[in-house]
Amino acid sequence: MIDFSRDLKVLSCFILFQAFIFNGLSQGIRGLVTSEAGEPLAYATVFARNLNDGIPTNQDGRFEWKLPPGNYDIIVQYLGYQSKLQAVEVKDSWVDLDVRLEMQTFALQEVEVKGDQEDPALTVMRKAIAKAKFHRLQVQEYSMMVYIKGTGELTNAPFFLKKKLKEEGVGLNEAYTSESVSKIHFKQPAEITETVISIRSSGENNQTSPAPYIGASFYDEQINGVVSPLSRSAFAYYRFRLAGNFFENGVMVNKIRVIPRSKGEKVFDGYIYIIEDLWAIHSLNLNTSLMGFDIGVTQQYAPVEENIWMPLTHTYTFGGTFFGFAGEYQYLASTRDYQITLNPDLLVDTRILDEKVEEIPDHLPEVTKSADPIEQLAAADQMSRKDFRKMVNAYEKESLKEREQAEVLSERNYTVDSMATKRDLVYWDSIRPVQLTAKEIQGYRRDDSLAVVEAARESDVDSVAQKAKRKFQPLDFLTGGDYSFGKGRSAGFHSNWTNLSFNTVEGFKIGFSGYYRAEKNTKMADSVTNHLRSWNFRPAFRYGFASRKPYGMLHIRRSVTKGRPGHTWGIEGGKYLFQYNGEDPINEQVNALYSLFFRQNYMKLYEQTFTRLYLAHRITDAFTYRVNFRYEDRVNLENNSDYSFYNKPERRYTSNRPMNQEAGNEAFAPNEAVLVSAAIEWRPGLKYRIRNGRKFPLMETAPLVKFNYNKNFSGAGKFDHLELGLEHALNFGVSGKLDVNVQTGTFLNHSQVYFMDFKHFGGNRTIFSNMGAASNYRFLDYYQYSTAGPYFSSIMHYQFRKFLFTQLPVLRFSGIRENLFFNYLKTQNAPHYWELGYSLDNLYRIFRVEIGAGFENGKYKKGGIRFGIATFIQVNVGE
Numbered sequence: 098m099i100d101f102s103r104d105l106k107v108l109s110c111f112i113l114f115q116a117f118i119f120n121g122l123s124q125g126i127r128g129l130v131t132s133e134a135g136e137p138l139a140y141a142t143v144f145a146r147n148l149n150d151g152i153p154t155n156q157d158g159r160f161e162w163k164l165p166p167g168n169y170d171i172i173v174q175y176l177g178y179q180s181k182l183q184a185v186e187v188k189d190s191w192v193d194l195d196v197r198l199e200m201q202t203f204a205l206q207e208v209e210v211k212g213d214q215e216d217p218a219l220t221v222m223r224k225a226i227a228k229a230k231f232h233r234l235q236v237q238e239y240s241m242m243v244y245i246k247g248t249g250e251l252t253n254a255p256f257f258l259k260k261k262l263k264e265e266g267v268g269l270n271e272a273y274t275s276e277s278v279s280k281i282h283f284k285q286p287a288e289i290t291e292t293v294i295s296i297r298s299s300g301e302n303n304q305t306s307p308a309p310y311i312g313a314s315f316y317d318e319q320i321n322g323v324v325s326p327l328s329r330s331a332f333a334y335y336r337f338r339l340a341g342n343f344f345e346n347g348v349m350v351n352k353i354r355v356i357p358r359s360k361g362e363k364v365f366d367g368y369i370y371i372i373e374d375l376w377a378i379h380s381l382n383l384n385t386s387l388m389g390f391d392i393g394v395t396q397q398y399a400p401v402e403e404n405i406w407m408p409l410t411h412t413y414t415f416g417g418t419f420f421g422f423a424g425e426y427q428y429l430a431s432t433r434d435y436q437i438t439l440n441p442d443l444l445v446d447t448r449i450l451d452e453k454v455e456e457i458p459d460h461l462p463e464v465t466k467s468a469d470p471i472e473q474l475a476a477a478d479q480m481s482r483k484d485f486r487k488m489v490n491a492y493e494k495e496s497l498k499e500r501e502q503a504e505v506l507s508e509r510n511y512t513v514d515s516m517a518t519k520r521d522l523v524y525w526d527s528i529r530p531v532q533l534t535a536k537e538i539q540g541y542r543r544d545d546s547l548a549v550v551e552a553a554r555e556s557d558v559d560s561v562a563q564k565a566k567r568k569f570q571p572l573d574f575l576t577g578g579d580y581s582f583g584k585g586r587s588a589g590f591h592s593n594w595t596n597l598s599f600n601t602v603e604g605f606k607i608g609f610s611g612y613y614r615a616e617k618n619t620k621m622a623d624s625v626t627n628h629l630r631s632w633n634f635r636p637a638f639r640y641g642f643a644s645r646k647p648y649g650m651l652h653i654r655r656s657v658t659k660g661r662p663g664h665t666w667g668i669e670g671g672k673y674l675f676q677y678n679g680e681d682p683i684n685e686q687v688n689a690l691y692s693l694f695f696r697q698n699y700m701k702l703y704e705q706t707f708t709r710l711y712l713a714h715r716i717t718d719a720f721t722y723r724v725n726f727r728y729e730d731r732v733n734l735e736n737n738s739d740y741s742f743y744n745k746p747e748r749r750y751t752s753n754r755p756m757n758q759e760a761g762n763e764a765f766a767p768n769e770a771v772l773v774s775a776a777i778e779w780r781p782g783l784k785y786r787i788r789n790g791r792k793f794p795l796m797e798t799a800p801l802v803k804f805n806y807n808k809n810f811s812g813a814g815k816f817d818h819l820e821l822g823l824e825h826a827l828n829f830g831v832s833g834k835l836d837v838n839v840q841t842g843t844f845l846n847h848s849q850v851y852f853m854d855f856k857h858f859g860g861n862r863t864i865f866s867n868m869g870a871a872s873n874y875r876f877l878d879y880y881q882y883s884t885a886g887p888y889f890s891s892i893m894h895y896q897f898r899k900f901l902f903t904q905l906p907v908l909r910f911s912g913i914r915e916n917l918f919f920n921y922l923k924t925q926n927a928p929h930y931w932e933l934g935y936s937l938d939n940l941y942r943i944f945r946v947e948i949g950a951g952f953e954n955g956k957y958k959k960g961g962i963r964f965g966i967a968t969f970i971q972v973n974v975g976e
Contacts, residue, residue, distance in 0.1 A: 124187055125163040128194035130154050130173055138198065140412050140429060141175040142397045149401050152530035153410045153431050159532050176382050176395065177201050180345055203341025203352065218339035221351045221371050224449045227482035228376040229327040230489045233316040236405065237440040238284040244530050245430045248274045248537060253423035272540035278528055287507040295520045315378060323363050323385050324831050326355045334364050349373035355383065359899050361909025362386050363831035376449060377406045388912035388942050390417035401435040408432060431530045442471045448479035457481050464488065506795065508787040588613045598689040601698040601750050603641020604738035610637040626660035643738035648673045661792060663715050670708040677701050677755060678857035682879050687863055696743040699862050699879060701755045703853060706730040718794035719783040723776040731853055733765045755880035759926050764852040768814055774807040800825035809854060816847035836871035836894040843887040850885035857883045858890060858922060866947055866965030870894040874920050875932055876951035876959050886925035894918045896938065914938035928954040939967045
């Protein structure tokens with residue numbers, strides 16, 4: 098077990114000592130790296146071979162590296178250029194080292210493939226792919242120091258906001274920079290411990306972390322959702338061409354052109370350099386796009402041990418436009434001081450043979466699943482690429498079985514040193530491996546000045562205000578407001594402007610809801626888990642000016658959580674109005690819009706006097722159960738308002754009684770109900786990630802299985818309602834994604850079911866599509882298909898990477914997605930209903946436009962256009 102607190106103290110002392118010595122002696126190497134034409138080479142690598150350490154140049158091609166006296170073999174390298182080796186002796190002053198690199202001379206400039214001959218790149222890539230997982234697993238754990246610098250510029254903004262941005266201190270074409278230095282420790286299979294030693298930012302003092310940028314490995318199948326050129330399925334997404342090869346420092350390097358079979362998102366385009374015989378990455382320069390933003394990745398590797406090449410310099414560039422804003426951002430990550438522990442099981446030097454072009458000797462031992470994979474690898478001095486990959490996969494599978502927490506996919510521990518934001522300029526000048534550019538220095542000066550002014554202003558003016566408790570403002574009643582009383586007690590108003598609306602039962606109506614909360618949060622013995630206990634009181638009120646009836650209810654809830662597990666129980670009751678479909682298929686404001694402007698009243702309401710007791714218990718993230726007991730006195734209502742801005746005689750409001758082919762008059766009679774319901778939610782095979790000791794579920798890794806049981810004990814309305822459901826999102830690599838929502842159920846032991854107890858389905862009659870790709874039907878009537886019998890409902894939504902319009906690369910690069918949806922519903926007494934539609938998604942990165950139609954027994958029923966929010970935008974609404 099590595100003691101990071103001790104290491105950090107030793108490291109801090111060493112850094113301070115190094116800063117003192119180096120600043121006093123001011124010695125090392127510095128200079129400029131340029132091309133033959135004299136152009137500066139940004140982020141070239143300056144590597145000391147006898148130290149196995151190096152630094153990058155800055156954006157202007159300059160570097161400055163403080164070194165103790167001694168002799169150094171300095172290698173300067175840059176992608177596409179011949180590296181240069183130079184012996185340097187450092188004494189008691191700076192050594193100026195200006196280096197001019199020549200363009201790389203390739204032994205093979207172009208390959209002409211004739212007849213059945215294949216491009217040599219295919220053999221190179223087949224072997225590199227076969228060995229990718231081996232390279233990822235051969236380093237059991239490592240630690241390193243990482244410097245990361247992010248520099249961004251806002252290059253354009255909407256004209257009407259430029260003045261406002263300037264007033265806020267945000268200028269166009271000015272550098273905004275953040276820097277950090279961290280110590281990172283990685284342990285297989287995916288455990289990262291990061292200690293941030295220092296942070297410096299222009300603008301906000303954010304906690305910049307390099308781990309998300311350097312943690313991704315191109316030996317993995319995907320890098321942030323983009324298919325790696327070394328993925329097992331790479332040949333399905335890429336064509337490869339040998340662009341040349343060259344010798345460098347005793348190794349032969351193959352330059353491979355990576356060509357996507359269809360350009361756009363989730364694939365790379367560019368070059369990857371593969372070391373001959375070792376089949377490891379030497380360097381890479383690749384580009385991709387995401388949601389219309391261009392992304393560039395450049396990595397330069399170096400041998401940190403014999404035959405072990407690790408990334409030394411990472412450069413990531415981002416650029417694009419969004420609603421009139423344009424900008425670019427660049428991250429530079431420089432890794433140093435690698436400390437590596439090799440996997441003792443994978444210290445093998447097996448020669449890889451490509452069975453497609455090379456003859457496999459007969460004397461090679463047969464590879465079997467029953468034998469130990471490591472023993473077979475060690476016994477064979479050569480092996481076919483397929484057998485080699487098979488053995489490494491078998492070894493990984495066995496290793497994962499031995500893990501105590503196999504369901505944990507990744508673990509990250511992140512801490513920030515107490516001195517991280519307090520380091521002075523002397524410290525930064527001593528540890529920064531890359532010089533700041535003049536633009537970045539100017540940005541720091543600008544924001545440091547603004548920070549001083551802002552801090553003084555807040556100290557003089559706002560400190561008193563911040564301590565004062567919030568006072569009531571008249572508009573808080575509408576916009577919402579929170580008021581703290583200390584010791585975890587608070588009260589406030591919810592945002593009530595959405596409760597101002599219109600419907601035909603109440604006419605114009607007003608509404609109000611607020612809360613009072615008392616909570617206590619304590620740390621448990623493990624110092625990671627929180628024990629949260631709270632009481633919540635939530636009153637609600639509404640009044641209709643046409644019905645002249647007030648309604649109110651009170652909800653009291655008690656919640657107790659211990660980390661992720663927890664339980665909630667509560668009671669609510671009162672007299673209130675509800676939609677017949679308890680899932681509220683139509684939004685209150687959308688209904689008011691359609692009623693007032695188009696004279697269409699889709700919302701159907703009934704009155705309920707009720708008391709509800711409930712318990713919800715989340716045992717684990719994978720298993721939750723809920724129990725409800727309800728007493729309800731239900732009364733159907735009539736329309737009380739005929740008001741509308743639309744007054745043409747050909748259109749009339751419909752009755753507040755929903756139209757349904759199963760429900761007779763008796764289904765809408767006044768009734769009382771005593772109901773008990775139970776629900777179970779289960780996610781089999783759920784995976785997790787761990788951050789700072791806390792477990793977080795990855796819900797997309799497991800399907801959601803639902804079981805619901807609802808029983809009415811009272812009078813003629815007795816029934817048993819059983820329902821089974823399944824929700825899941827299936828990702829097919831980068832090719833597409835399928836969202837599925839399936840429900841089936843039936844009613845048992847019933848002679849009479851009142852309409853509010855029917856099974857209702859998520860319909861839609863407006864042009865606004867509901868949130869969620871597979872949440873509701875697009876053209877279904879709200880209540881026509883509601884049933885008290887058996888039913889089957891299926892909503893399916895498939896998103897393509899490339900379909901019709903996205904065959905055009907310009908649309909794929911813009912981030913637009915194409916979707917197909919197919920929805921099906923069958924009840925005992927209704928015809929087969931199905932919907933088919935097509936949509937363009939992520940328009941302007943926010944919107945979705947759908948077109949489709951609904952059919953009954955194959956005959957067209959209704960159709961049209963729907964507008965919604967892009968499916969990638971997730972909105973979670975809690976209680």
